[in-house]
Amino acid sequence: MADKVKLFVNGQEVEVESGKNLIDAIGAVGIEIPHLCYHPALGADGNCRMCLVGIEDGRPPLVPACKTRAAEGMKVQLDTDKIKKIQRDIMELELINHPIDCPICDQAGECKLQDYYMKYDGQKSRMTVKPVLKAKKMDFGSGVVHDQERCVLCARCVRFTRLITKTGELGIVNRTDYARVNIFPGRPLANRYALNVVDLCPVGAMTSADFRFKQRSWFLTKSKGICRGCSKGCNIFIDHNREKYKDDVIYRFRPRLNEKVNGYFMCDAGRMTYKQENDNRLTVALLDGKETGLNEAVEALRRAVSQAKKIVCVISPNNSLEQMFAIQKFAATCNAAVSGYSDGYVKAGDGDDFLIQDDKSANRASFALLGIDASKVGFDAAVNGADLLISFQNDLTLSLTADSLNALAGNCKLAYLGSNMDACAEKAAIALPVASATEDAGTLVNVDSILQQYAVAVVKNTPAFDMIHVVSQLGGEVKNCFEARAGLTAAVAALKGIDLEQVPGEGLALTVSEVTNVAA
Amino acid sequence: MQVKLLSARFDIPDAHKIEVAKEHGAYATLDKVFAMQPEEVIELVKASGLRGRGGAGFPTGLKWSFLPKNIDKPVYLAVNSDESEPATFKDRYILVRDPHMLIEGIIICCYAIKSQAAYIYIRGEYTTQVKALQAAIDEAYAAGYLGESIAGRDYKLDVTVHRGAGAYVCGEETALLESIEGRKGQPRSKPPFPAVEGLYGCPTIINNVQSIASLPFILANGPDAYKAYGTEKSPGTHLFGISGLVKKPGMYELPLGLPILEVIDKVAGGLRDGRKLKGVIPGGSSTPVLTPEEAQTVTLDYESMAAHKTMFGSGGIVVLDDTVDMVKLVENLIYFYHHESCGQCTPCREGLGWMLKIVKKIIRGEGTTADIDLLTELCDNIEMKTVCVLSAACTMSTRSYLNKFRHEFEAYVSGGASSQTAM
Numbered sequence: 001m002a003d004k005v006k007l008f009v010n011g012q013e014v015e016v017e018s019g020k021n022l023i024d025a026i027g028a029v030g031i032e033i034p035h036l037c038y039h040p041a042l043g044a045d046g047n048c049r050m051c052l053v054g055i056e057d058g059r060p061p062l063v064p065a066c067k068t069r070a071a072e073g074m075k076v077q078l079d080t081d082k083i084k085k086i087q088r089d090i091m092e093l094e095l096i097n098h099p100i101d102c103p104i105c106d107q108a109g110e111c112k113l114q115d116y117y118m119k120y121d122g123q124k125s126r127m128t129v130k131p132v133l134k135a136k137k138m139d140f141g142s143g144v145v146h147d148q149e150r151c152v153l154c155a156r157c158v159r160f161t162r163l164i165t166k167t168g169e170l171g172i173v174n175r176t177d178y179a180r181v182n183i184f185p186g187r188p189l190a191n192r193y194a195l196n197v198v199d200l201c202p203v204g205a206m207t208s209a210d211f212r213f214k215q216r217s218w219f220l221t222k223s224k225g226i227c228r229g230c231s232k233g234c235n236i237f238i239d240h241n242r243e244k245y246k247d248d249v250i251y252r253f254r255p256r257l258n259e260k261v262n263g264y265f266m267c268d269a270g271r272m273t274y275k276q277e278n279d280n281r282l283t284v285a286l287l288d289g290k291e292t293g294l295n296e297a298v299e300a301l302r303r304a305v306s307q308a309k310k311i312v313c314v315i316s317p318n319n320s321l322e323q324m325f326a327i328q329k330f331a332a333t334c335n336a337a338v339s340g341y342s343d344g345y346v347k348a349g350d351g352d353d354f355l356i357q358d359d360k361s362a363n364r365a366s367f368a369l370l371g372i373d374a375s376k377v378g379f380d381a382a383v384n385g386a387d388l389l390i391s392f393q394n395d396l397t398l399s400l401t402a403d404s405l406n407a408l409a410g411n412c413k414l415a416y417l418g419s420n421m422d423a424c425a426e427k428a429a430i431a432l433p434v435a436s437a438t439e440d441a442g443t444l445v446n447v448d449s450i451l452q453q454y455a456v457a458v459v460k461n462t463p464a465f466d467m468i469h470v471v472s473q474l475g476g477e478v479k480n481c482f483e484a485r486a487g488l489t490a491a492v493a494a495l496k497g498i499d500l501e502q503v504p505g506e507g508l509a510l511t512v513s514e515v516t517n518v519a520a
Numbered sequence: 521m522q523v524k525l526l527s528a529r530f531d532i533p534d535a536h537k538i539e540v541a542k543e544h545g546a547y548a549t550l551d552k553v554f555a556m557q558p559e560e561v562i563e564l565v566k567a568s569g570l571r572g573r574g575g576a577g578f579p580t581g582l583k584w585s586f587l588p589k590n591i592d593k594p595v596y597l598a599v600n601s602d603e604s605e606p607a608t609f610k611d612r613y614i615l616v617r618d619p620h621m622l623i624e625g626i627i628i629c630c631y632a633i634k635s636q637a638a639y640i641y642i643r644g645e646y647t648t649q650v651k652a653l654q655a656a657i658d659e660a661y662a663a664g665y666l667g668e669s670i671a672g673r674d675y676k677l678d679v680t681v682h683r684g685a686g687a688y689v690c691g692e693e694t695a696l697l698e699s700i701e702g703r704k705g706q707p708r709s710k711p712p713f714p715a716v717e718g719l720y721g722c723p724t725i726i727n728n729v730q731s732i733a734s735l736p737f738i739l740a741n742g743p744d745a746y747k748a749y750g751t752e753k754s755p756g757t758h759l760f761g762i763s764g765l766v767k768k769p770g771m772y773e774l775p776l777g778l779p780i781l782e783v784i785d786k787v788a789g790g791l792r793d794g795r796k797l798k799g800v801i802p803g804g805s806s807t808p809v810l811t812p813e814e815a816q817t818v819t820l821d822y823e824s825m826a827a828h829k830t831m832f833g834s835g836g837i838v839v840l841d842d843t844v845d846m847v848k849l850v851e852n853l854i855y856f857y858h859h860e861s862c863g864q865c866t867p868c869r870e871g872l873g874w875m876l877k878i879v880k881k882i883i884r885g886e887g888t889t890a891d892i893d894l895l896t897e898l899c900d901n902i903e904m905k906t907v908c909v910l911s912a913a914c915t916m917s918t919r920s921y922l923n924k925f926r927h928e929f930e931a932y933v934s935g936g937a938s939s940q941t942a943m
Contacts, residue, residue: 046709047864049905062904067709089901093870126894129877153869172704172863175687177873179863 007074008056022065022076023051033078034087034116036094036202037154038066041264042163048154050090050116054083062086084120091121097132097177098203099149107204109217113152132177140170141188142268143209144197148180151205157181157197164265164354165191181205192356195268199254208252210272215241215251223457224256224505226444228318228362228437229270232355233446233507234262238274238438238457247461250274250438260506261450267356277438277458282421286431294432294465298473301390301415301430305474308388308413311336314379315372316394317345317361319467320442321451322484324363324370326468327392329487330476337386340364340372341379344398357447362437365445369492369510383408390415392467393434397423417470434467441466441481443500445510451498452507521787523749525737525757526730527773530617536652538659541620549739550671553628561632565735568743569755573610574600574691574728575804575834577754577822584633584725586715593722597630597638598700598714601653601729602684602691604643606805606856607836610759611729613771615642615649618733619656623679625732627670628739630677633725638679640729641696644686654681688860692908693726694718695862706862707908730759750776754821754832762788764839765795776821780810783820784839795841799924803833805853806913808920809840830920846925847932850918851879857914868911871902875918887933895929896922 005018009031016025021044023033036048044066051065054077065076077083094113102108134148158170158181169189173182183189189197198206220239227234235258242248253274255266285297292300305311313331315324317340331338342361351358367374383389389412396405408414409427416428419436434440438458445451465473472479478487485500494510529535529544538546553561566581587595599622603611614622626638642650657679660666668676682700684690690699694708697719718724734756738746747755754776760783763769767789774783780800784790791797797812802820808830810818818828825832840849858872878895881887899915899922906912922929 044709046907047866049866052905064709085901086905090866090905093866093874093901096870096874127874128891129874129881132873152866153863175689175863176858176861177863177869179869 005070005072005074007070007072007076009076010079011075016070018070018072020070022053022068022070025070026065026076031078033065034112034120035066036112036116036152037156039156039159039200039264042156042159042200045155045159048090048094048152050087050094052083052086052090053078054080087116087120088123091116092123092126094152095121095125096127097134097149098152099131101150105150105204106207106212106217107150107201111204112202134180138182139188139209140183140194140206141190142194144189144194145207145209145212146181147205147207148182150203151181152203153179153181154202155181156200156202157206160193160197160200161189161191164196165193167191169194170197192267192269192352193265193354195271196255196265199264211252215239219243220251223438224454225253225438225457226362226452226454227253227266227270227273228444229267229273229360230351230355230357231359231361231364231447232262232357233362233444233450233452234258234266234270234355235452236266236270240438240458242461248458250277250458258506260509261446261448261452262355265355269356276420277436280421281436282418282425282431282433283462283464285433286425286428288429289426297430297432298470301432302474304388304413304415304430305334305390308386310386310388312382312386312389312412313338314389314391314394314396315340315367316392317342317359317364317367317374318394318437319363319366319392320440320444321363321366321369321488322442322478322481323392323467323471324366324372325484325488325491326471326476326478328370328372329478330471330474333475333477336390337382338372339379339382340367340374340394341376341396342374342394342399343376344395344400359447362446363444365447365449366443369445369494383412387412388415389413390417391424391428392471393418395422395424397427417467419464432470433464434470435464439463439466443485443503446507449510450507451503451510453500453503521774521778521783522772523757523775524773525746525749526614526621526733526759527618529621530613535618536616536620536656538620538656538663541618545740546618546620546736547624547665547671549624549736550627550665553631553739554671554673554675558632558634561628561739564743565632565738568738568746569753570731570734570738570746571754571756571822572728573730573734573758573834575605575806575831577832580727580731583715583727584629586713587633587723587725588716591723594637595633595635596719596722596724597626597633597635598693598696598719598724598726599626599638599640599729599732600691600693600696600726601640601642601646601649602688602696603646603729603834604688604691604860605834605836606853607761607763607801607838608804608834609761609763610771610835612646612649613759614729614733615646616652619653620660621733621736622653622729623656623660623665625735626679627665627677628735629725629727629732631675635725636676636678638677639700639719640679640681641690641700642681642683643690644684650681650683657681687862688856689862689908689910692910695908696726697724704862706864707910709907751819751821751823753823758820758835760820760835760837762837762839764801764837765792765841765843766790766839767792774820777824778820780818780820780837781815784837788837788839791839791841795843797839798842798844799840799846801836801838801840801917802830804836805838805856806917807831807833808916809924811924846921846928847879847883850921851876851883853917853921854879854914857910861910862908865906865911867902867905871898872911872914874898875902875914882929882932885932887929889930889933892922892926892929892933 003018035051056075138146225238235256237254240250345361415430571577690705695705699705899919903915
């Protein structure tokens with residue numbers, strides 16, 4: 001626990017963490033100091049001047065809160081007429097050359113300028129001269145579109161490319177009110193985290209080409225989720241909306257703060273994985289490629305299971321811990337072999353030292369917890385002589401060549417439970433739709449052995465059954481997620497003593513010591 | 521009235537050449553300096569009462585003593601030769617006519633602050649000056665006054681000339697450091713102050729050219745000889761640049777403390793015949809203007825200027841007679857500071873442009889009384905809300921014209937085009 005200091009805000013004594021700047025320290029106890037340029041991940045720059053606060057008996061008496069550390073006995077003034085006037089004056093100056101085009105701006109509803117105008121400014125415009133005209137809809141590359149007129153020159157985006165990605169594509173060129181955020185000619189944003197500048201931008205200057213003009217932010221339901229783009233498990237917001245007479249659709253993923261996993265950021269590839277939740281979905285059951293009623297298809301698969309001599313259940317590294325457990329139990333009841341073979345999900349060398357991992361699946365670490373073999377040797381042995389292979393959302397076309405998959409399909413019947421009409425669903429003799437990741441709840445263990453959970457975020461007009469339910473219809477003994485969790489804590493040594501219904505929001509680190517502690 | 525301490529060698533032909541300069545006393549103080557302890561040099565400069573000649577007038581010796589003791593980092597000296605304040609033209613004389621006086625001063629200063637590297641940041645437009653200065657530095661290296669062992673002593677000192685690229689704000693000491701480091705010239709937030717964390721993160725002293733050039737005289741003749749000139753709190757002499765509507769504009773070395781009107785009359789030849797004094801800018805464009813009545817009692821020293829709510833500044837005196845249109849002067853003034861704002865802080869970046877447009881509107885005859893009031897309020901709203909004092913340089917001076925010559929602004933508002941000047 002960090003040291004505490006006592007200081008006064010507007011004459012009221014508060015206890016805050018020492019060593020932090022005033023924005024963070026006082027913000028932690030619920031008192032807002034308005035700021036545009038400061039961001040905890042990018043440090044203090046001190047250019048917006050919105051966080052100027054008074055320090056009673058201080059030298060100097062007026063300081064930027066972002067650059068001032070909380071100190072014992074400090075008397076911070078936020079509500080004096082002088083400070084309120086400064087906040088109003090700075091807001092006025094921020095807005096004189098701003099286009100105030102909120103009705104057509106994507107940031108509207110989550111814009112600091114809007115919020116601060118309502119809270120700290122509220123005066124009528126005194127601008128009677130022509131504003132500075134600047135460039136609009138500039139393509140900065142990587143799906144980032146820049147509007148210079150909306151920009152407040154806080155340099156968050158510039159600092160992001162310098163401090164976080166260290167690629168430095170952005171800079172502020174020129175000075176005075178000719179200053180503009182820009183790229184070097186012919187050198188667009190070219191890093192795999194570029195879209196974070198859209199989130200970082202406190203105003204509508206940085207917009208995502210993908211999201212632009214799709215939805216007003218206040219219509220979006222912002223549900224919590226975990227990204228499945230790779231094994232990092234970045235925390236995200238799933239922004240979705242059911243428009244009138246339409247289905248619930250996801251419009252974007254945004255990073256959600258988790259200091260232990262992804263901090264404030266996520267990669268662009270992960271951000272775009274929302275598309276597979278919307279598009280190319282497997283919505284109906286297929287028997288030999290033909291649409292069939294779900295009950296009929298389930299019945300067909302039950303029959304196949306009961307008639308088969310040797311069954312192989314192929315688990316996906318994207319399945320949740322609960323799903324894996326339910327599938328394992330099901331496999332045991334029908335005496336099936338289990339494989340987690342999924343080498344195709346790993347792109348060796350693709351990862352970096354920040355967030356992106358080689359392994360493009362979300363839950364491979366759970367294989368180890370449940371003792372699921374994912375080797376090619378194990379897979380080959382399992383499929384040898386098998387006459388029914390059920391893939392649980394494992395797209396085998398990623399891991400096997402077309403020839404070997406065709407050879408496999410010639411020897412045994414392929415069944416597939418999945419949420420997308422991917423190549424494996426097309427190949428399968430029986431394909432059953434199940435709920436996708438954002439429509440289901442579950443537990444994931446990431447590459448750093450941090451256990452995280454997600455809840456149902458999206459509910460479609462015609463919801464697909466979740467996988468555990470479909471597996472139970474096939475004859476599995478686990479009926480739902482809760483049963484699976486109860487079973488998991490009882491059966492898995494590393495999870496003993498962990499209440500899977502009460503996992504903290506920032507996740508649980510499954511460390512060696514924790515496991516041994518529990519055992520003792 | 522004129523004296524010749526700093527300008528002693530200015531009129532000697534070829535005094536910029538080392539052999540001529542040495543004949544007339546250059547580098548003569550070094551024996552004395554190296555016989556002293558660095559701390560003694562600092563004490564001596566403190567005793568002389570020398571104040572920084574860049575504009576702020578901070579005591580030079582005191583500034584040096586702010587360096588942290590027992591540091592394991594190198595200490596740097598940065599000589600501010602950005603001289604960009606409008607109406608200021610004193611350092612350029614030193615650079616061209618007596619660069620060895622500056623180099624000698626640098627050696628003294630570096631010895632006192634235990635620095636082995638000095639940078640001279642010179643404004644980009646000073647092409648003649650940079651050539652003269654570099655030639656002098658080359659001569660000093662060749663003669664053994666700079667380099668591995670200075671004048672045969674076990675003391676190393678390198679001097680590097682760094683040319684600016686034409687930004688007024690780089691005369692601000694931390695923007696100057698940023699520029700030397702190769703970054704965009706934008707002032708840094710203080711603290712940390714440069715004496716603690718300056719150039720390349722190391723303790724750095726930044727002094728004006730004239731401050732450094734004053735050191736050889738002080739070392740050669742002692743603090744009392746220096747204090748014999750000027751006033752008690754403003755000792756010494758200053759290179760005053762007198763410009764504007766006088767008969768003999770130019771650079772004059774004068775002791776501090778002289779009455780400003782007397783200097784204008786006797787040194788600069790007085791106003792043109794038949795003209796009346798309308799105002800005096802006492803120390804560069806950023807200092808608040810003085811009315812003729814105020815000028816009656818002002819003397820050229822720091823304390824008198826402060827008492828009249830203006831500043832000594834850089835000693836660039838601009839004399840304004842009754843042909844000057846103060847509104848257009850303010851337009852020109854704001855144009856300059858707007859153009860030179862680094863664009864970092866919101867108030868300065870957005871506000872100065874707004875002020876400029878309002879003044880232009882008033883000049884076009886489209887202004888209202890509310891515009892004059894808004895202009896006055898904007899001065900308050902912008903001033904001291906920024907990282908550096910560039911915006912204050914604009915607002916303090918603009919406010920003085922608005923307060924003291926408001927009737928001229930009102931004439932524009934009520935009467936359209938200018939009719940209030942004698943032109």
